[in-house]
Each structure stands twice: as structure tokens, then as C-alpha cells.
Amino acid sequence: MDLTSAHTVLRSQDGVLSRAQALDSGLDDNDLERLLRRRELARIHPGIYVDHTGPATWSQRAWAAVLFHWPAALAGPSALRAHGLRSTAGEGAFASWPDRGVQPGRAAAVEPVHVVVDASRRVTPPAGVVVSRRADFESRVQLHLSPPRLRLDEALLDVAAACSDEAAAVAVLADACQQGATTAARLHASLAARGRLPRRRVLLAILDDVAAGTMSAFEGRYLREVERPHGLPTAHRQVRVVTRGGVTYRDVDYRDFGLVELDGRFVHTGPGREWADLERDVDAMARGEVTLRLGWSHVLEPCRAGLVVGRLLRSRGWDGQLRSCGRDCGAAQWLRRAA
Structure with a gap:
């Protein structure tokens, strides 16, 4: 007997067949051994076959x-x-x-x-x-x-x-x-x-x-794991600003040194939102401000994020000291080079 009786099963399973399915299709163990010898089947696992070699x-x-x-x-x-x-x-x-x-x-x-x-x-x-x-x-x-x-x-x-x-x-x-x-x-x-x-x-x-459209966990994590442990200055938060596009709020405002926008979106929200972000950043630059955008992937690497924010603030005139948050802090190596 050939594989004709098992054709439907093979077609639905990408050419793979179990011994139990073969027996249900009318084949027996002798048929399976013969098909293996004729190279019409090949064994992938014990009792599991594919219809080619x-x-x-x-x-x-x-x-x-x-x-x-x-x-x-x-x-x-x-x-x-x-x-x-x-x-x-x-x-x-x-x-x-x-x-x-x-x-x-x-x-x-x-x-x-x-x-x-x-x-x-x-x-x-x-x-x-x-x-x-x-x-x-x-x-x-x-x-x-x-x-x-x-x-x-x-x-x-x-x-x-x-x-x-x-x-x-x-x-x-x-x-x-x-x-x-x-x-x-x-x-x-x-x-x-x-x-x-x-x-x-x-x-x-x-x-x-x-899911709720809030930012509490994201903002709290930035404060607890990026800003405070690495000695960054205490920022002003949710600062109301009137621009030509209307009223907006700055997530993390280091005043004379720069802004940090915390983008907690899980997915891209289309060109409309991206253009709005770009225009807001350009408006900030026109006012002499520098905006740094951080997403979840950045804040989940807090030492690296702290280093990036610290370098921005120092380039803008902050004279404070970025510090290591512990022995394994990822910013420590840069701090040693800069000392």
C-alpha cells in the first residue's frame, strides 16, 4: 500500500505523519517499513515520519x-x-x-x-x-x-x-x-x-x-533609578509651557541645563504624533533648550541612562558630580575616565 490513503493528513501537516495516524489511514507497520526502504518516507523521531528524504x-x-x-x-x-x-x-x-x-x-x-x-x-x-x-x-x-x-x-x-x-x-x-x-x-x-x-x-x-494611558510607573522609575542614584540635579516636573501649538507640559525640566521627555508609549502612534514630537523639539531648540527623549528601553538600563543625561547636563553647564550608584554601576567606567 502507498501513501494515497494518508494524503489528506500529510497535506494538512506539511508532509508529516505519525505512526498512529498512518494506522488510522489503513497502513500497517509492514507498509511503513516498506515506504521507509523505498525512501518515500523518512523518520524524524521514533514513530514520526516526513514524506521525503x-x-x-x-x-x-x-x-x-x-x-x-x-x-x-x-x-x-x-x-x-x-x-x-x-x-x-x-x-x-x-x-x-x-x-x-x-x-x-x-x-x-x-x-x-x-x-x-x-x-x-x-x-x-x-x-x-x-x-x-x-x-x-x-x-x-x-x-x-x-x-x-x-x-x-x-x-x-x-x-x-x-x-x-x-x-x-x-x-x-x-x-x-x-x-x-x-x-x-x-x-x-x-x-x-x-x-x-x-x-x-x-x-x-x-x-x-x-493600558491606562498613565505614566506613573515610568516617571517613578526614572526618578528612583536614574535621577537620584546617579546624583543628577532634582528636576522640576510637569512644568506647564505655552507654545505656539498650545499648552504643553515638560516631563522633566532641568531648567538651564536641558529637558528630558519620558516617552512611555509601547508602540509607535503614527506620523501625526511623531511630527508633533519633532515640532515640539524644534520649538524647544529655538528657545535655546535641548530635549532628550527617553523610552522604556532606556530607563530599564538606568546606569546608562543616568550617564547619558549627566553628560548632556554637564555639556550645558551643570557643575554637579555624576556619581556611581554602586559597585556594578555602568556609569563608573566613564566617571573614572572623566576624573
Whole structure:
């Protein structure tokens, strides 16, 4: 018997077939062995086959990993890739990977495939596959999608929690919002419903601010972790200014030394907002003022941000001393050179 009876399944799974599906299609183990000998099938994992002997694509490896652990779904960065997300930051946790082929039966030469199974199961993944376990498995995954995958917001939070630092975690979530795949409000609701998770508190505060359209967490973090620890002068905040475009407010006003605008947006808001920002900065320069714009990615690296702001203020005549916030302060090296 040939693969005709399994054609529908193969077509829906990018040419990948499990032994159980083959048997349901009318094939038996002797048929499978014969198809392997005739090179009409190749084995990716035990009991998992692909309908060619060339390099397996990422999609085929993803299907193979899911079927090997069935019931299972793609998780983490593999789920994000399946959802079609790409990195807009260049170094994000979910880049737009090339679909390099991997020879069936060999370990993955590129990033592993991540899958999730129910928390009650104990499995031993093959080479090239990373398995995680989750409670409420069925409610967190979308088994009807092709291939099955973790729900988008759940996968985003998992990837953000696994990032090396808070700035990278925020970039992951911001990338997804920028692409219109989700919203800060949706992510906040999903995170609020989750239990313990690395960086849960800071991400909740950030998403709460963004979803509510406020700036409290962002402004507070700048004050506590950038301005005060690095010896910057105490700024005037929310200073009302009348310009030709109307009334505006300066976020952080160091008076004679410069202005810091705290841009807590999670996504770009279009050319209208960008032009308004540019025109406001030009108006400030025309008045002899210098404006420095800081976003979440900057404030989440407080030592580096403190150094940048300090250098601006010193260039404008501030005679104070920028200081190190501790032994591991990122501004310390520059301070030593400038001494």
C-alpha cells in the first residue's frame, strides 16, 4: 500500500505523519517499513515520519515535535513564530528566522522546537525539542490551529519572562503590540491571571500604565533609578509651557541645563504624533533648550541612562558630580575616565 490513503493528513501537516495516524489511514507497520526502504518516507523521531528524504523545514520539525508528544502544542518562541510574529527591535527574542532545513533523524542545527504538554505528564523529548509542562493545558493552547500552539499572549509572557533582562522583556511585549498582534490591556489581563512568573511585578506595572494611558510607573522609575542614584540635579516636573501649538507640559525640566521627555508609549502612534514630537523639539531648540527623549528601553538600563543625561547636563553647564550608584554601576567606567 502507498501513501494515497494518508494524503489528506500529510497535506494538512506539511508532509508529516505519525505512526498512529498512518494506522488510522489503513497502513500497517509492514507498509511503513516498506515506504521507509523505498525512501518515500523518512523518520524524524521514533514513530514520526516526513514524506521525503531531504532536509526537514522548520514547519515540519514543529509538526514532528508536536505529534511526537501528542497531545501537545508549540510553546515559547516556537509558538510566536507559528503565530507569525517577527522582531522589530533587531535583537528581540522572536526574530524572523530563516527556514533552514534539517536532515531527518538528526538533531536540529538551529533553534530548538519548544512544545508544551499537560502538567500531569512526564515525557523525554528527543534531540532538538524542549518541553515544558502547564496546568490548564487545554484552556491555554489552540489545538485547532496548524500546527497547534500556545495562545499568543501566554507565549509572549513566557518568552518575556525568560529574557535576560527587563529591557529585553519589555521589547518582546512592545514588538507584539507594535505589530497589532495584541494589546497592552490584553497582556495585562493575561499576566494578572498568571501565578508566579519572573519579572511579574515590573511587567504588571508597565502594562498597567500603558493600558491606562498613565505614566506613573515610568516617571517613578526614572526618578528612583536614574535621577537620584546617579546624583543628577532634582528636576522640576510637569512644568506647564505655552507654545505656539498650545499648552504643553515638560516631563522633566532641568531648567538651564536641558529637558528630558519620558516617552512611555509601547508602540509607535503614527506620523501625526511623531511630527508633533519633532515640532515640539524644534520649538524647544529655538528657545535655546535641548530635549532628550527617553523610552522604556532606556530607563530599564538606568546606569546608562543616568550617564547619558549627566553628560548632556554637564555639556550645558551643570557643575554637579555624576556619581556611581554602586559597585556594578555602568556609569563608573566613564566617571573614572572623566576624573
